[in-house]
Amino acid sequence: MRPFIASPSNARRTRSREGFMTFSPRKTPTTSQAPQGSPMLEWTGERYLPWIKDAAIAYEHLHRYVLAARLAEGKRVLDLASGEGYGANILAAAALSVVGLEIDDAAVQHARKKYKRENLEFVTGSVTSIPLREEHSFDLAVCFEAIEHVEDREKLVSEAKRMLKPDGLLVVSTPNKDVYRHESAGENPFHVRELDFEEFRSLLRQFFKNTGFLGQRIYANSTVWQIGNAHDARIDEFVIARDTAEFEFATNDRRVPLYFIGLASDAALGKFPGSVLIDCSNELLRQIQEALAWRERQSADRAETIASLEKAVAWRQTQLEDSLEAIASLRRVAGELETGNADLTARLRDATHQLGLIHASRGWQLILRLRRIRNKLKALVTFRVPG
Numbered sequence: 001m002r003p004f005i006a007s008p009s010n011a012r013r014t015r016s017r018e019g020f021m022t023f024s025p026r027k028t029p030t031t032s033q034a035p036q037g038s039p040m041l042e043w044t045g046e047r048y049l050p051w052i053k054d055a056a057i058a059y060e061h062l063h064r065y066v067l068a069a070r071l072a073e074g075k076r077v078l079d080l081a082s083g084e085g086y087g088a089n090i091l092a093a094a095a096l097s098v099v100g101l102e103i104d105d106a107a108v109q110h111a112r113k114k115y116k117r118e119n120l121e122f123v124t125g126s127v128t129s130i131p132l133r134e135e136h137s138f139d140l141a142v143c144f145e146a147i148e149h150v151e152d153r154e155k156l157v158s159e160a161k162r163m164l165k166p167d168g169l170l171v172v173s174t175p176n177k178d179v180y181r182h183e184s185a186g187e188n189p190f191h192v193r194e195l196d197f198e199e200f201r202s203l204l205r206q207f208f209k210n211t212g213f214l215g216q217r218i219y220a221n222s223t224v225w226q227i228g229n230a231h232d233a234r235i236d237e238f239v240i241a242r243d244t245a246e247f248e249f250a251t252n253d254r255r256v257p258l259y260f261i262g263l264a265s266d267a268a269l270g271k272f273p274g275s276v277l278i279d280c281s282n283e284l285l286r287q288i289q290e291a292l293a294w295r296e297r298q299s300a301d302r303a304e305t306i307a308s309l310e311k312a313v314a315w316r317q318t319q320l321e322d323s324l325e326a327i328a329s330l331r332r333v334a335g336e337l338e339t340g341n342a343d344l345t346a347r348l349r350d351a352t353h354q355l356g357l358i359h360a361s362r363g364w365q366l367i368l369r370l371r372r373i374r375n376k377l378k379a380l381v382t383f384r385v386p387g
Contacts, residue, residue, distance in 0.1 A: 072094050140171065200213075
């Protein structure tokens with residue numbers, strides 16, 4: 001499953017008793033609501049939920065189950081790690097009976113309430129220790145996007161084989177490690193270990209005599225079909241690629257799987273043709289267009305914000321220039337005042353010096369004596385005059 005939802009920073013990592021890496025995330029809003037009448041499973045990113053509005057994830061998961069349903073007709077089927085239950089429900093439309101096995105009891109309770117068919121059963125249990133009594137009782141076992149979540153992958157495959165009839169078939173998918181890690185936005189926190197093709201093939205060949213492999217990936221395409229003849233299954237595929245200025249026809253090996261789908265059995269394997277899942281509502285294109293429109297709105301908002309900020313910067317620049325001019329003017333005034341102050345200080349110093357010279361002169365001393373004589377005479381005159 002794609003890794004861009006749920007981040008390790010938003011979750012607490014724990015290890016379940018079956019070896020799955022699980023998280024207890026903080027509450028994360030979903031893009032849409034679960035159907036009425038069924039329990040709401042929280043969108044954590046660990047499992048696909050049908051009401052999540054991500055068309056690409058839906059295409060990948062639904063296509064695998066639709067492909068498996070063509071192999072399930074009239075058979076007893078075991079869906080390992082059945083999650084929300086949508087896949088087991090798809091299988092049950094064609095199969096004789098289906099058992100969905102899921103470790104999360106909340107998901108099991110949800111599935112039992114939402115998907116009600118007489119030939120469909122949901123059981124709580126581990127894919128590495130399947131709690132079903134009847135061994136070798138299933139014609140087909142499917143296990144989509146679970147191996148990379150489990151520490152003991154060999155135990156998972158051996159348990160699947162234990163539940164299959166001698167000629168039973170296992171259909172299992174997993175991300176292509178080399179491509180998945182390169183193209184994903186970040187590490188998927190729910191994956192214990194991803195596999196490359198050789199590791200995946202070696203794992204299946206440990207337990208089954210015959211193996212076959214399909215690749216899965218979402219590609220842009222043009223579809224041509226016969227109008228009025230919906231049951232014509234023959235499809236010719238043409239591969240193109242634009243490596244230069246123009247599209248050119250390319251060989252099929254240019255298609256690089258994002259996911260591997262393995263088919264394993266002790267019986268001989270027939271031919272498994274590829275298939276195409278067609279979304280006639282063009283939901284993925286609509287979502288891309290919505291995303292582009294949103295980005296355009298964001299770009300316009302940012303451009304408007306930038307223009308506003310540029311105006312504010314220009315205004316600030318004007319204010320700064322005015323302030324600098326005022327500062328320069330004040331500095332000129334301060335300089336003039338400082339010059340005037342220095343002149344006054346010099347003049348005061350000269351006056352003080354002149355006054356000192358006067359006070360030290362004989363003339364000033366004579367004046368002081370005359371003032372003392374005058375004061376004494378005034379005192380005598382005042383004393384003799386009768387009151």
